[in-house]
Amino acid sequence: MPPENSASRALITAAVMLAVVMQVLDLTIVNVALPHMMGSLHANSDQITWALTSYMVANVIILPLTGLLVERYGQRKLMLWSVVGFVIASALCGQSHSLAEIVLWRFIQGIFGAALAPVGQTIMLGAYPPEKRGQAMAILGIGIMLGPILGPTLGGYLTDTLSWRWVFYVNIPFGIMAFLLMQMVPDSGKSAHPRPVDWLGFALMAVGFGALTAVLSLGDQEDWFSSRTIIILTLLTFLGLFFFVWRSLTVAHPVVDLRLLRDRNLSIGSLGIGIFGLALFGTMVILPIMLENLIRYEAFTAGLVMAPQGFGAMLAMMLAGRLLGRGINPRNIVIAGIVFGAYGSWLTTQYNLDISPGWVIWPGFIRGIGFGLITIPLFTLAFSTLSKAQQAEGSGIFNLMRTLGGSIGIAVVSTVMTQETQVGWSQMGGHINAFNPNLQNYLYAAGLTPNATTWQVMGNLLLNSQASMRGILDAFMLVLWGFLAMLPLILLLKKPKAVVAPDGAPGR
CATH class of the missing domain: 1.20.1250.20 (MFS general substrate transporter like domains)
Structure with a gap:
């Protein structure tokens, strides 16, 4: 049931907005820092985009599991753990000193950030009565669009005045405030009979989409199909996605x-x-x-x-x-x-x-x-x-x-x-x-x-x-x-x- 107290509803809205804005902001705030990261991490313009791609690949892999995770752990607990993991991964991104490090921590950051927007949307819908849910989605939509507005400007300011590392460290105060306010969010509770997880289908999806992104990102550097690495990744893409589609169409509870x-x-x-x-x-x-x-x-x-x-x-x-x-x-x-x-x-x-x-x-x-x-x-x-x-x-x-x-x-x-x-x-x-x-x-x-x-x-x-x-x-x-x-x-x-x-x- 939606909370009757408007103050409680406002706190829930603030908690969700902080978490969602933090995650959306991270998609755009990093972009203006890419040229500075290239020098520090010894990467070219093609390689440094892995800092963006790895984050999004992790999102692709985890997004389909969001509903299953809510059934097992509840909305509030999932949001709390997501915020904590996102903040820790952000701090580790800020201390990276090589391309491999930033790609790894960005991938982990993407894993924890994937659930923030969809679960936040569900919490917002539950916090408002049916007649005000359009208003709730409008508020959330404005928060989501703050990323493209604030991200480049804030990222540029932090990069110029401090360093590119602060585009990640800035998530720490946002995350702490979101974690504290999230205590006000009512927990949906665990499902008594959660759906089974099709782990094989999940593994096939992760292999297929991960290999596809690697082919697109590494193809130009490796001279495409003259490279054995690209050929192997292409085969993994085809096999992973083929069997993922086949399994999704045949099992009772696909990912x-x-x-x-x-x-x-x-x-x-x-x-x-x-x-x-x-x-x-x-x-x-x-x-x-x-x-x-x-x-x-x-x-x-x-x-x-x-x-x-x-x-x-x-x-x-x-x-x-x-x-x-x-x-x-x-x-x-x-x-x-x-x-x-x-x-x-x-x-x-x-x-x-x-x-x-x-x-x-x-x-x-x-x-x-x-x-x-x-x-x-x-x-x-x-x-x-x-x-x-x-x-x-x-x-x-x-x-x-x-x-x-x-x-x-x-x-x-x-x-x-x-x-x-x-x-x-x-x-x-x-x-x-x-x-x-x-x-x-x-x-x-x-x-x-x-x-x-x-x-x-x-x-x-x-x-x-x-x-x-x-x-x-x-x-x-x-x-x-x-x-x-x-x-x-x-x-x-x-x-x-x-x-x-x-x-x-x-x-x-």
Whole structure:
């Protein structure tokens, strides 16, 4: 039963918000610190993204177990242990001195952080009476969007004034406050007859998804299928996912009930949210590298110019909630979001090394509007044809695809950046020679003479930066195509039944 005391409800809300914001903040606060982490941990731009990918892989593996863990340990105990584990892993991330260390502790951090958002959502729904649950989800949605707003700015400030390690240490005070307030959360208690865990299916899923992410992240470094490691990982991916799907369709209590994907809206909606995850997290990887490594922004400045994307998303989410409440067809809202997201991404494909901060702020704000208009309506469409009994299992699939899409998106975008940078360097480098009259005219116009020093400057500075910019533009183009790929999927979704607006008027 929801607590009658509004003060108790406020404390429960604060506890859940602190835990969820801490977890969401960690997804974005690390991004602006990546260029600084590269130097400290002796990693290149492709390798350092493992600090993001390992976290998301752990989320993918643990998310399907959330319901089973709640049945065995109860909501409050699971949240308390998750907060404690998350804080300890954050402290260990902060003291890392090698790439292997940060990847390990980020993986453990992702294991403990996976349950915070879904269990927090369940606690919030239970704390509010039915007529106020929409308000509870709106509050939680604003908290979730604080991550993209505060993350880059706070991460930049901490990195510039202290060090990149403080983007992890900052979780400690948040976690302590969340742990103390979580004592007010009523415990749901253990289930008298918890479902059995399909450990074999869980192991197959972990092997399949883990190997897939490793292939995408290591493929470019290992020259793809000329490497024995990549071949072995690809075989593990195929075998793990094949037998995971087979087992999920044949056992009585699978880890993920893939039989629900017979529902067209859930299957298409889950695929759409996976592509959305690619666009969202891919963008959050590209921008800090471009702003700090190529345009030479300080981390705090990079965070400031990235923050408007979060503001745009938060405003659009509130607008989408109001439009859905008035009965507007969610398909139309998602299509509008795709248009905004694609236009904002197209603007980024026009970037060069001389752009002003406004060229980062406005496309980011427009793209953020697209993110906000897509999220809630797509969730509504995916669940509109499911029965109430199926929604919990459907939520596991939907969240799994969103996180998996983000994990794959980070790996793919990083590979595209690295590969296309090498292609650009080779193509443009061929024109830098003493026999190119256009280059000689450029040097004379700039007051330079074609000597050995000039060739070194051209090769080491200008060519490297221009080639890196080309790789980044190709990665932005991939994000643009991600948005466009969502459009035909949305048109295939069934239109949900008419919704009754809050004032009792029939929905449009």
